[in-house]
Amino acid sequence: RCFLLNLNQASNLLDLSKKKSYLADLYALNKPSNNTVGQPMARPTHWIQPLDMFLNINVDAAVTRNRGRGVAAAICRNQGVFQGASAIVFKGIADPPTVEALAIREALAxxxxxxxxSIHVASDCKVVVDNIKQRHLTSYGAILHEITDHSHSFLRCNFVHEYRSSNFEAYNLTKHVLSLVVCRRV
Known part of the structure; x- marks a missing residue:
């Protein structure tokens, strides 16, 4: 009888141990962690300074939905100080990646x-930046080829992706120029 009682207690202790282990696992799964896998990264909300000796050029593009127009804009800064800006309106080009590639070409001009x-060209269109770096064949491949060839004429030239939240000035410029007539503005 004593053995049976001890066996019964051992069984209960084993069940209790399993339950505690299960609860500990549940707690660990539900506990917030510092691991960022699967969690969105915080996006910068300010201008991102490039490496020393590089001038920053932010580009952006916008298209109209019903008028078949696109705008490409570029803003150049040196350590945050405005150096120049350029925008161009295209009639009949309303494909966003194509217009973004044209914005990068406009930045080089x-x-x-x-x-x-020594330039650091930042675009909020990751697809176009990746296509420039990896030389993918695209419908706007001729523009990418021109960008690549033109980039070799500079001492240093980087193409990077930055979120729109850090590219707000170029974004605001494209939205303004979108309402203007077709031409280039420097």
């Missing part, structure tokens, strides 16, 4: 006009 050599 602006930099050449300003006679600069």
């Amino acid at each position: 602006l930099v050449e006009d300003l006679n600069l050599q």
Whole structure:
């Protein structure tokens, strides 16, 4: 009888141990962690300064839904100080990645006009930046080829992706220029 009682207690202790282990696992799964896997990253809400010796050029593009127009804009800064801006309105081009590639091409033209050599071109369109870096074949491949060739004329030239939240000035410029007539503004 004593053995049976001890066996019964051992069984209860084993069940209790399993329950505690199960509860500990549940607690660990529900506990907030510092692990960012699967969690969205906090996006910057301010201008991101490039590496030393580089001038920052933020680009953006916008398209109209019903008028078949696109705008490409670029803003150049040196350590946060405005150096110049350029925007161009295209009629008949309303494909967002194509217009974003044209914005990057416009940035290179602006930099050449300003006679600069070390540039950091930031776009909020990751697809286009990746296509430039990896030389993917796209419907706007001729523009990407022109960008790549033109980038070799500079001492240093980087293409990077930045979120729109840190690219707000170029975004605001494109929205303003979208309402204007077709032409280039420097």
